[in-house]
Amino acid sequence: MLKNFWYACEFSSVVTHQPTQIVMLNQRFVLYRDSQGQVVALKDQCPHRGAALSLGWVEGDCIRCPYHGWKFQSDGRCIEIPANAPETPIPKKAIAETYPVKESQGFIWLFYGDLPEAERHPLPTFPAYLFSDMHAAYNDEIEHANYARLMEVNIDFAHVVAIHRKSFGQRVPMNKQIRYQVQEDDWSGVAKFSYDSLGSSKTILNFLLGGRPEFTTTLTYYLPNITLAEIHVGGKGRGAIKIGILVAYLPIDEKHRGVNAFSIATS
Numbered sequence: 600m601l602k603n604f605w606y607a608c609e610f611s612s613v614v615t616h617q618p619t620q621i622v623m624l625n626q627r628f629v630l631y632r633d634s635q636g637q638v639v640a641l642k643d644q645c646p647h648r649g650a651a652l653s654l655g656w657v658e659g660d661c662i663r664c665p666y667h668g669w670k671f672q673s674d675g676r677c678i679e680i681p682a683n684a685p686e687t688p689i690p691k692k693a694i695a696e697t698y699p700v701k702e703s704q705g706f707i708w709l710f711y712g713d714l715p716e717a718e719r720h721p722l723p724t725f726p727a728y729l730f731s732d733m734h735a736a737y738n739d740e741i742e743h744a745n746y747a748r749l750m751e752v753n754i755d756f757a758h759v760v761a762i763h764r765k766s767f768g769q770r771v772p773m774n775k776q777i778r779y780q781v782q783e784d785d786w787s788g789v790a791k792f793s794y795d796s797l798g799s800s801k802t803i804l805n806f807l808l809g810g811r812p813e814f815t816t817t818l819t820y821y822l823p824n825i826t827l828a829e830i831h832v833g834g835k836g837r838g839a840i841k842i843g844i845l846v847a848y849l850p851i852d853e854k855h856r857g858v859n860a861f862s863i864a865t866s
Contacts, residue, residue, distance in 0.1 A: 601823040603712030605722055607847035610737060611705050614638055618662060620653035624711060625852045628698065629653040633660040639673040640709050642696035646677075652695065671695045704730070706847060720786055723821035726829075729843050746824060746848040753826040753846055754818040756792045789819040824848045 608621050609630060618631045620643050627643035629652045641662070643653050650666035657663075661670050661678070670679035677693035699710040703722050710719060729735075742749055752758070756777045779790045793815040814832040821827070828844040 603710075603714045604720065604823040605701065605708040605710050606824055606849065607706040608709045608849055609707040610739070611702055611707055612737075614707055616657050618653040618655060618657060620651065621709075621849075622851050623709070623849055626711070627651070627653075628709065629662070630700070630707060631657050631662060633657075633673055635660075637673075638700050638702050638707055640698040640700040641671070641675060642698070644695075645669060645671075646693060646695055669693065673697070720822075723787060723825060725827065725845060726843070729845060733841075733843060741851070746850040749848050750820060750824070750826050753828055753844070754790075754820050756790075756816060756818065759794065759816070787819060787821045789817065791815060791817045824850070 602624075606623060608623055608628075609619070613619060614630045614632060616632050618629050621628050621630060629641050629643040631639055633639055639660075639662075641652060643651050645652055645664040645666060647664065647669055648666055650664055652662055652664055652671070655663045655665040658670065660673050663670050668679075668681045669677050671677050675695040675697040677689050677695070680687070680689060680693070683689075699716070699719075701708045701710075701722060704725055708722055712719075756779060760775060775794075777792060779792045781788050781790045793813055814830065816831075817827075817829040819827040819829075824847055826846050826848070828842075828846075830840075830842040830844075832840040
């Protein structure tokens with residue numbers, strides 16, 4: 600488990616003023632937006648009797664526990680216990696655990712580790728065209744597989760000749776050697792490979808793109824749980840097709856190892 604990292608854990612559009620539960624690294628968290636629209640992340644467990652705060656409700660900048668109505672600020676501190684007399688002091692232990700959270704590039708990012716802020720790695724920066732020049736579609740689904748294995752699938756050049764043989768991978772020889780160089784930094788790696796594809800096939804892609812277009816795939820991983828596949832079919836002129844598949848793989852628990860949050864963009 601890579602603990603001291605920012606995890607893309609949910610789409611920004613999903614988190615509202617209603618509490619939302621997410622499960623990550625076998626832990627339950629609750630996300631909500633305060634009165635200013637800022638995202639708050641707490642452990643989804645009231646310190647009183649363990650009720651799920653995600654079943655409660657938001658009041659201004661605070662969240663109410665659904666069991667006894669305890670009211671917690673965004674910093675986790677309880678400021679009201681309805682069953683107690685007003686003069687009764689609130690116990691010092693009445694604090695819900697909080698987590699650093701950021702919102703960027705369409706995702707909510709949660710930091711589960713214990714590093715001080717100055718030592719945390721930066722959020723990844725994705726290509727700007729994904730958000731400015733492409734038509735986006737979103738999807739999420741649960742996969743019963745380890746999230747690292749799912750990431751591996753999306754940064755694998757060699758599988759194109761078999762799995763995608765009926766689409767953009769057709770006519771690529773099965774014995775084609777695939778050699779590429781990986782450029783890495785401390786938090787990411789990227790590689791590019793070009794295929795001669797479509798050959799003499801009479802598919803709609805071949806017709807639209809006019810002949811035997813080359814297609815190029817650029818694959819990038821961003822620690823700890825993001826991959827980006829950029830696929831360009833055809834030349835630089837009219838009719839070329841570009842697809843970007845940005846995926847956040849979220850490790851859930853022992854029985855459900857990965858959830859895929861897809862952001863698919865096409866030109």
